[in-house]
Amino acid sequence: MDKEFINSYNDYVDNGNAWFNLNPLSKLCICLCIGLTAVVVRRWQYGFSLCLLYCIAALLIGIFPRFIKNYFAISIILFFLTIIVRQFSMKEPDFTPFINVFGWQWYKEPFIAALNIVSYIMGCSGALLIFFQTTEMRDIMLALENRGVTHVASYIMLSSMQSVIDMRKSAETILESQKARGIETDGNIMVRMKAFFPILGPILLSAMSGTEEKAIAMDARAFSHEGGHTYLRVLRPISKVEYALDALAILCLIASIVWKVLSLTGVL
């Protein structure tokens, strides 16, 4: 048996590097606060600087490829959608002409407004994306359990996620066999829908039919046992550095709010 693997449970949970190993709740605090500053500030200069910062951070953490893949997809869609919608929806006679796209006149003000919107959504979602790409759900739940959340809540959360995976798997299996029977499952959206809807019932039923037995199985594993719960995986205790980082992130958020209030009231 793999002794090294077994011994790894003797140490605190190790997910790779310092960022990955931050306590999930600290990490959430940091990401959330930084992300929210973008929402508060709402200036494209700030929002896009954050985006750049996230890319650098992703590079340093070692998640750049998958980060950029998702981030890029969101940004492209958002960018074009918002800019076009803004060009149509904001119309004032004194707008400054900006560029001309094949005979379609764009104006500067709606363009900047659109940039501001895109930048704050990107500035916020980027931080959350980094958080979810570097934190496993079970670690989040474990951290919450350490904070007094019951293992029942944790189980519900984690097993719902697993049942989504299971349902997808059984959908694939059924669709495969439908295909083998000569039923069209590929093609345009209508064909897919037609193939998919009839199997929804069986999938949901099969997911539900197991619940009673699952409850019995979990009961046999002392799920309802009260008093003292121990953990095979133990998260690193929250360090002073983590508290400091959290505090810093919160300070940033507060600073951004102060800046916003001052600039709105015209002091700045």
Place this chain on the structure above:
Amino acid sequence: MAFIELKDVSYKYPYTKDYALQHVTCSFEKGKFYGIIGENGGGKTTLCNVIRGLIPHFYLGKLEGDVLVEGKDIRDWDTADLCSKIGFVFQNPFTQISGIKPTVFEEVAIGLENLGVPKQEMLERVTNVCEQLDIGHLIKNNPNELSGGQRQRVAFASIIAMDTETLVIDEPTSQLDPEGTESVFNIINTLKHSNKTIILVEHKIDLIAEFCDEVLVMENGTVVCSGLTKEILSQRSLMDHNAAIPEVAKFGHAMADAGKPLAEIPVTMEEALKLVKERSAR
């Protein structure tokens, strides 16, 4: 004193007309290996549910008579305490995996975590059980991606790790392929030598003949006969109760019918070989 005792127990599932158990009286002693056989729908699983306290704590419905575990009425037991006395493994390998643990090693530890076993002890127990049940090579695998047979072994491991005095095992191989079945038999063989109380529901009669000290035969919600394995399984009348008898016992009866009886009716292959040798030496 019997560890588990049923006195004139009848039970009806909610919203059903017929009793699933009728006037069942039986007892289970510490350290013995019991087999329960009988037709489908005969009430074997229901009997297990009663012993495990799932009836009346999980399934409502109407329970009559007395069920005593360690002399205490099942209705007075807390289910949470009961699960550290009586382990339970059942048919479906797919519903016995928690679905929340990404490695087999953690899956096996889940009961111990719930019981609050200290971590060092937990590591040792899980390691030992994985070794014992020959799933050491799987400990890093994702339990949600294992085959039925492998999952069933993991299910056994997580229950055995909890080290309950009694194990109730309900048709553990009925949904497995021959290979999976073989590996589960190996586990049951290991358990045989662990001086735990074991209650095994199983259709594979040769397995029952080989392992069990005593056998109960169920039909239509009642225990139609019970006693020492050899005495029960050698009775041809068992077939009238829709229960199988071992092939070698049928062979023994056929020999007797042909006027060439063996000294007694064998129930295991080993016995049959010995009896046949004796006979031909005569």
